[in-house]
Amino acid sequence: SQAPLHVTHETVYRLTPLEVPQVGVSATEAAESGAMALLVRRVVALDPDFALNEAGLATAVDLCRQLDGLPLAIEMAAARVATLGLDEVHRQLGQRLRMLKDVRGALARHHTLRSMFDWSHGLLSPLERKVFRRLHPFEGGFTVALMVRVACDPDEVPAPLDEWQAIDLLDALVDKSFVQRSADAPGRFFLLENARNYAALQLAEAGEVAAVHRRHAHVLASWFDSAQVDAGRMRDADWSARYVPERHNVRAGLAWACTAHEPDVLASLAAALAQIDAFAHLGAEVLQF
Secondary structure, three states, X not given: OOOOOOOOOOOOOOOOOOOOOOOOOOHHHHHXXXXXXXXXXXXXXXXXOOOOOHHHHHHHHHHHXXXXXXXXXXXXXXXXXXXXXXXXXXXXXXXXXXXXXXXXXXXHHHXXXXXXXXXXXXXXXXXXXXXXXXXXXXXXXXXXXXXHHHHOOOXXXXXXXXXXXXXXXXXXXXXXXXXXXXXXXXXXXXXXXXXXXXXXXXXXXXXXXXXXXXXXXXHHHHHOOOHHHHHHHOOHHHHHHHHHHHHHHHHHHHHHHHHHOOHHHHHHHHHHHHHHHHXXXXXXXXXXX
């Protein structure tokens, strides 16, 4: 089913993406992951001479990771690998929504990765589409509290989304697998990278890129306003749980602020990134901006 039916006695079993091999594993260990096994099997079916050697292992692992372990995307990539080779397909992944095409005989909505997203996106309500595209700026996941502040534009006409609407719409997007719940961090959500790429296209088509990225940066800057005070009154574990997971979001907001000519936001996010890196004993990445 595309989504839970919400009928009496329904039990939902969610199909997660295939397991992706970890970076640095051996070829034998990598072959045991579902994503790599599917990739190799499908390439060999089209090119019997294909063999995954140590030289191509890192490329194949990264290919599976960038495709989020999605079976359809991996099968499409395998068809291209058989023709173009592993290195060339990996090089072209920046255009994955257009590049990946399925083999003959597939359903029309499975002809390309883009058409698959188009079909699924077409099943969403207008408000679900609005929230989905506004999740694009988030990197490394997000909490409900941050999502609400970015997705809800208080100046929107004729009427802005309210907090409870946004939460209900997020729940619907989870039901329809556009948004994933984090298994490692309860209360945290994220978009698979291919979904983020599609959300970026939708955000551009809606003409909301500048406004949503600006709101994302401002929300992150505001979120860290109390970080310095909290560092002195909260336990380290509690401070870390609240602020450290937003490091990638702070980096994304800082990258936006560097070209947006908003010095106050730039200063706030630079201080936030420096504080996170100091707390987590990481290199001062803020110096690279």
